[in-house]
Amino acid sequence: AQSVTQPDIHITVSEGASLELRCNYSYGATPYLFWYVQSPGQGLQLLLKYFSGDTLVQGIKGFEAEFKRSQSSFNLRKPSVHWSDAAEYFCAVGHSWGKLQFGAGTQVVVTP
Amino acid sequence: NAGVTQTPKFRILKIGQSMTLQCTQDMNHNYMYWYRQDPGMGLKLIYYSVGAGITDKGEVPNGYNVSRSTTEDFPLRLELAAPSQTSVYFCASSLDSAAEAFFGQGTRLTVV
Numbered sequence: 001a002q003s004v005t006q007p008d009i010h011i012t013v014s015e016g017a018s019l020e021l022r023c024n025y026s027y028g029a030t031p032y033l034f035w036y037v038q039s040p041g042q043g044l045q046l047l048l049k050y051f052s053g054d055t056l057v058q059g060i061k062g063f064e065a066e067f068k069r070s071q072s073s074f075n076l077r078k079p080s081v082h083w084s085d086a087a088e089y090f091c092a093v094g095h096s097w098g099k100l101q102f103g104a105g106t107q108v109v110v111t112p
Numbered sequence: 113n114a115g116v117t118q119t120p121k122f123r124i125l126k127i128g129q130s131m132t133l134q135c136t137q138d139m140n141h142n143y144m145y146w147y148r149q150d151p152g153m154g155l156k157l158i159y160y161s162v163g164a165g166i167t168d169k170g171e172v173p174n175g176y177n178v179s180r181s182t183t184e185d186f187p188l189r190l191e192l193a194a195p196s197q198t199s200v201y202f203c204a205s206s207l208d209s210a211a212e213a214f215f216g217q218g219t220r221l222t223v224v
Contacts, residue, residue, distance in 0.1 A: 009152065032210045043116075043202060043215035044155075051210055090154060094209045099170065100145060104154035 002027045004093050006103035013081050014111050021076040021106050023091030032094035033074040035065055038105075039087045047089075050074060061085070086110040114138050118203050118216035125193040125223045133188040133219050135203030143206045144186040145213065146170075146178065148199040155202065161186055162209075193223045 003026045013019050025031060032051050036044040048059025055067040065076045074091060091103040119134045137144065142163045147155040147170075157170030161180040175197060177189040186205075190197060200220050206213040 006154075034212070036213075043217050044204075044213075045215075046212045049212060092213075099157060099160060100204070100206070100209065100213055101157065101171075102147070102155040104152065 002031075002093065002095065002101060004091055004101055004103040006089075006091055006106050008106045009104070010107045010109070012109045012111060015083055016080050019076075019078045019081045019085070019108065021089050021091075021108070023074045023076065023103060025072055025074065025091075025093050027072075027093060027095075030069065033065075033067060034092040034094065034100075035059065035063070035074075035076045036090045036092060036102075037061075037087050038090065044090065047076070081108075081110055083110050083112075116203055116205055116214050116216040118201075118219050120219060121217065122220050123222070125190075125221065127193060127195065127223060129193050130189070130191050131193065131221075133190075133201055133203070133221075135186045135188065135216060136184050137186075137203075137205040137214070138184065139205060139207075139214065140183060141205035141207050141214075142183070143208060143211075143213075144180065145204045145206075146176070146186070146188045147202045147204065148172065148197075149202060149218075150199050158188065158201075190221075195223050197221065198223045 005024045034049045035047040088105045116137045145160045146158040156172045159178040161167045203216045204213040
């Protein structure tokens with residue numbers, strides 16, 4: 001069965017430090033991969049997506065993600081975190097037959 | 113451009129009552145989705161649709177029904193509300209399964 005795993009439920013990071021959020025997927029072929037961010041009380045906003053081609057993908061707000069087929073991973077990174085990056089982050093997998101499946105999310109707390 | 117609009121934003125239901133969560137999008141998207149979000153559980157797909165007249169079950173369809181008579185609208189029906197259906201519900205749409213999903217602001221439902 002297809003699945004999306006975000007191993008870290010909660011991450012605390014200091015402002016200005018780097019951030020990496022992990023995402024692993026289980027799927028029979030190369031899926032469509034997404035990272036979304038959810039601020040408190042809001043819907044989800046797309047940060048970036050990967051379909052094919054270059055495995056390093058640039059997104060909005062200074063985020064990037066790298067697709068590693070051998071590890072079935074699509075980890076999200078940001079070199080220097082800002083206080084406004086405090087939010088919940090979701091990795092998602094899109095399937096050709098229509099379903100969009102999300103991981104459980106990683107809550108990011110940014111400390112001064 | 114309104115995007116994805118959900119109504120109502122908040123609702124309290126008594127056990128056994130029924131209600132319909134409304135969702136409409138003005139982007140002419142083929143794909144539409146209903147998710148529920150529970151703390152620490154991420155988003156779970158309830159139902160999805162790949163076009164008018166076509167719907168299919170997601171991960172957690174029990175207790176819900178949907179219809180898709182037009183491209184724009186994708187209402188979610190709760191027939192006999194139960195406390196386990198207390199959640200935040202998100203509607204989303206995308207052009208296709210590989211495209212960015214746009215989310216509504218959510219409906220917070222409490223069943224008492």
